[in-house]
Amino acid sequence: MIGLVDANNFYVSCERVFDPSLEGKPVGVMSNNDGCIIARSAEMKAMDIPMGVPAFKLEALRQRGEIHLKSSNYELYGDMSARLCQLLRDTCPAVSPYSIDEMFVYLEEFTDRQCQILGEWLRRRIRRHLGLPVCVGLAPTHTLAKLANHFAKQMPHYQGVCLLQADGAATAALLKQTPVGSVWGIGRRLAERLAVSDIHTAWDLREADVQRLRKRFSVVLARTALELRGTACLHMNDLDQPRHRIMTSRSFGQPTGVKQEVHNALRRHAQRSAEKLRQQQSMARAVMIFLNTNRHRRDQRQYFPHAMVALPAPSDDTRAILDAVRQGLEQIYRPGYRFMKAGVMLLDLVDAEQHQLSLLNPPSRNRYPLLMATLDDINRRMGQGTISFGMTNANAAWQLRCAHRSHRYTTRWDELMQAGTHPGAIRECALRKQPLP
Amino acid sequence: MSLPPSPVAPALPLTPQPLPYSSLQGRAGFSGFPSPAQDYEPRTLDLNTRLIKNPTQTFYLSAAGDSMEGWGIFEGDLLVVDRSIKPRLGHILVAMLDDEVLIKRYALYRGTPHLCSAHPHYPPLPLEDTDCQLWGVVRAVIHEYLR
Numbered sequence: 001m002i003g004l005v006d007a008n009n010f011y012v013s014c015e016r017v018f019d020p021s022l023e024g025k026p027v028g029v030m031s032n033n034d035g036c037i038i039a040r041s042a043e044m045k046a047m048d049i050p051m052g053v054p055a056f057k058l059e060a061l062r063q064r065g066e067i068h069l070k071s072s073n074y075e076l077y078g079d080m081s082a083r084l085c086q087l088l089r090d091t092c093p094a095v096s097p098y099s100i101d102e103m104f105v106y107l108e109e110f111t112d113r114q115c116q117i118l119g120e121w122l123r124r125r126i127r128r129h130l131g132l133p134v135c136v137g138l139a140p141t142h143t144l145a146k147l148a149n150h151f152a153k154q155m156p157h158y159q160g161v162c163l164l165q166a167d168g169a170a171t172a173a174l175l176k177q178t179p180v181g182s183v184w185g186i187g188r189r190l191a192e193r194l195a196v197s198d199i200h201t202a203w204d205l206r207e208a209d210v211q212r213l214r215k216r217f218s219v220v221l222a223r224t225a226l227e228l229r230g231t232a233c234l235h236m237n238d239l240d241q242p243r244h245r246i247m248t249s250r251s252f253g254q255p256t257g258v259k260q261e262v263h264n265a266l267r268r269h270a271q272r273s274a275e276k277l278r279q280q281q282s283m284a285r286a287v288m289i290f291l292n293t294n295r296h297r298r299d300q301r302q303y304f305p306h307a308m309v310a311l312p313a314p315s316d317d318t319r320a321i322l323d324a325v326r327q328g329l330e331q332i333y334r335p336g337y338r339f340m341k342a343g344v345m346l347l348d349l350v351d352a353e354q355h356q357l358s359l360l361n362p363p364s365r366n367r368y369p370l371l372m373a374t375l376d377d378i379n380r381r382m383g384q385g386t387i388s389f390g391m392t393n394a395n396a397a398w399q400l401r402c403a404h405r406s407h408r409y410t411t412r413w414d415e416l417m418q419a420g421t422h423p424g425a426i427r428e429c430a431l432r433k434q435p436l437p
Numbered sequence: 438m439s440l441p442p443s444p445v446a447p448a449l450p451l452t453p454q455p456l457p458y459s460s461l462q463g464r465a466g467f468s469g470f471p472s473p474a475q476d477y478e479p480r481t482l483d484l485n486t487r488l489i490k491n492p493t494q495t496f497y498l499s500a501a502g503d504s505m506e507g508w509g510i511f512e513g514d515l516l517v518v519d520r521s522i523k524p525r526l527g528h529i530l531v532a533m534l535d536d537e538v539l540i541k542r543y544a545l546y547r548g549t550p551h552l553c554s555a556h557p558h559y560p561p562l563p564l565e566d567t568d569c570q571l572w573g574v575v576r577a578v579i580h581e582y583l584r
Contacts, residue, residue, distance in 0.1 A: 021536040416499040425502025
């Protein structure tokens, strides 16, 4: 059996762990720069506030106190995600994280009954030990586990844990009422194409002829159909996007046309991407940078350039990546545009360990891993950007706007959660710290 | 929910981390003779391992208010809170009551469980018939004299 542990409304749940007054209220989390809604509590979903709605449209509701909006607090979410993953590692034979809030656990040697019990136990434990509500989907394959998790979330009678067997009347009934677009890896377009072939539900796909699927659509879709039958044939490596590419991109707080500001932002994204690269022990063969102007401002000149720079050799060295970024920017930068967004993507990743065995690895670089490891270690312990290459201007336009960010409770000493020794103590403490008028 | 553009590095805290250049330890001078201390594993007492038994479930909080001074908790003290411990009578708890986060001692008062403080102004809060929720158990309090 494969289990998928998926946190409910993860970002909102993280906020609620440290601010219990948000419990039971409509809460939304905004994207970088407080642009739009990227996560909603169940109460906010019930108000029919859609995903991706621009935050300014909700400002009136927020000011009336009817909803609560938070700036995204990735430091907090990242730390809670690491704790969730660690808790699973402490209790399950094998774990592999799929995204910030979804983790697969592998329970090969357990019976169905044991899996069900373990799933319920995990759910209670995560709730009590981390304060996070999760749902657990259990099934023989990744694709079915993902569906099982979907059912565990949607159907209250499962009480957060759904075990889906490969065969049986219950599975058939569930798959028949599931649109094919809800199956993992099937996007809207593919679902439309499948509808033409008379495949509308997950059950239709399961029963479709695999050879025909392979010919008319793709190998991956054929495998998905097999997975729905309970034959495991998709592996984490097929699904794990971060293993193939790493991207860091952000909108500027204020649109900017100044080359130095654009360059600074790209440098910071590059350093962050390089750190992620080293963390997963990969090396990149190429670096892509891109810039966007604001496509909604019809009155401004538009420019969406990108540049790809191949690295001389696969590398995880921040300096090599920064060099590539500089070259790329020279290629595409043009004055007279107001850039809204910049990003750095590392492409064509290879396994660092395999690469280091190569005799062609230039020996002059032997000292840099220690430098990079020390850099990463300091930034991990002291906070992002404690040490970086070159200077970054703290007041630059591209600094994130995060007016409503909660404290980074688990990663900053001066932002810890407060507990009062009696009702009202926290308020009194805050008043004492304020200077007298 | 899919992976956001830039999740922060999973920074699992609280594990003892090796010093960056530990490989240089254990040798004396440049003579090439092994240090007599080399056979002894370099060991340093690590407060993390003493105060934090369950790093994944441990959170730091900061105390506000004076009504727990009798139990050694002063305003601004650092609380090491372990969420994996089952609360028992006599434990100091972090609990949520009416949207407030409180530090109290879990104890019997007139035969029933109460949240007690160490201050005459704040009477014990009965736990029966309230929606009080446990947040965690305080494992240690750190009071820094110099900061």
